[in-house]
Amino acid sequence: MPEVAIVDACQRGRRGGSPTAVLNDAPLTDEERCRIPAELGTSHAVFLRATGTEHGRPSYALRFFTVAGELPACGHGTVAALALLAEREGADDYRAVLRTAHRSFDGRAVRDGDGLTASFDPGPVSLRHAPGPEVEAVAGGIGLPGEAVAGDAWVASNGRPRLLLPVRSRAVLADLAPDFTLLRAACDRYGLLGCYVHSLPDRHGRAAARMFVPSIGVPEDIANANGTACLAAAAAGSGTDHLTVDMGDHLGCPATVTATVRHQGLQRRILVGGQAAVTRTVGC
Structure with a gap:
């Protein structure tokens, strides 16, 4: 079994963050891959496989697993992978091309004092207004009274759809x-x-969020970068192009995810990320 790095992804002020297992890929069964986050007490595990170079940059294939199975993407897992790759390289400004099952994209990790800040392009986000029955069913599951909903709810997807519910x-x-x-x-x-x-984001673009994903074996995510990218796409429609979203406080692990919308003609490009640190390595 390869050595496993535990990376705290999307920290707040160099503390907290979502502990994520990151390791080189190996000839494991999917069942064995699912055991790693359970054994190490992380919500996710990320498997890295070097695939050569692309556009003059190193390229890696990423696979993401929870105890319940494989995911097509994981935002804070991508932040964790970039941080580990930058640490291995010893680079102050590390760039790589990353591949998942459905897409390839650029990632970057920049050293900032004694830590790293990683960011990546999570891909285009689709948005549609959430119908009433959908909102009512999900709000009932999280114990949210209807009068506490503040504005429009969206179904957003940059891979898999999720409900964005404002309070x-x-x-x-x-x-x-x-x-x-x-x-x-x-x-x-x-x-x-x-x-x-x-x-609701304040005038500086600061907000707080909680992401509930029991269907993939993670009742609540400490940090959710892809969800924050989806919120950035929705908020851009009202003129907010930069978000700083606090998460994880309810779980005792303060985390912060940032997302920036860049306008390129009629297109929007989102960059999402956060601070990260490799905290320890373990053997399985």
Whole structure:
């Protein structure tokens, strides 16, 4: 079994973050891959395989697993992978081409003092207004009264659809007590990965969020970069092009994800990421 690095992804002020197992790929069964996050106490495991060079940069294939199986993408897992690759290279400004099952994209990790900040392009985001029955079913699963919903809910996807559900305040967000059986049933019924519940961004683009994804074996994510990218796509419609989203406080692991929207003609390009640090290495 290869050595496993534990990377705290999407930290806040160089603390907290989502512990993520990152290791070189090996001839393992998918069942064995699913055991690694369970054995190491992480929500996800990322498997790296070098594939040569592309556009003059190193290229790697990434695979992501939770205890429940393989995922097509994982935002904070991508941040963790970039941080580990930059540490291995000893680079102050590391760039690579990353491949998942469905796409390739650029990633970057920049050294900032004694830590790293990683970012990547999560791909285009599709948005549609969420119909009432969908919102009511998911809101019931997270214990959210209808009057606490603050504005339009969206179904957003940059790979798998999720519900973006705005609430009136950080206090409402902190008080959520999901029934994960009900929530999973509602998400499965409507084909949703999960529910990204967020406060409304302030005038500086700062917000808080909680991401519930019981269908993939992770009741609540400490940090969810792809969900934050989806929120950035929705917020760009009202003129907010930079988001700083706090997550993980309810789980005792403060995390922050940033997302920036860059306008290129009629197109929008999103960069999402956060601080990360390799905290330890272990053998399985």
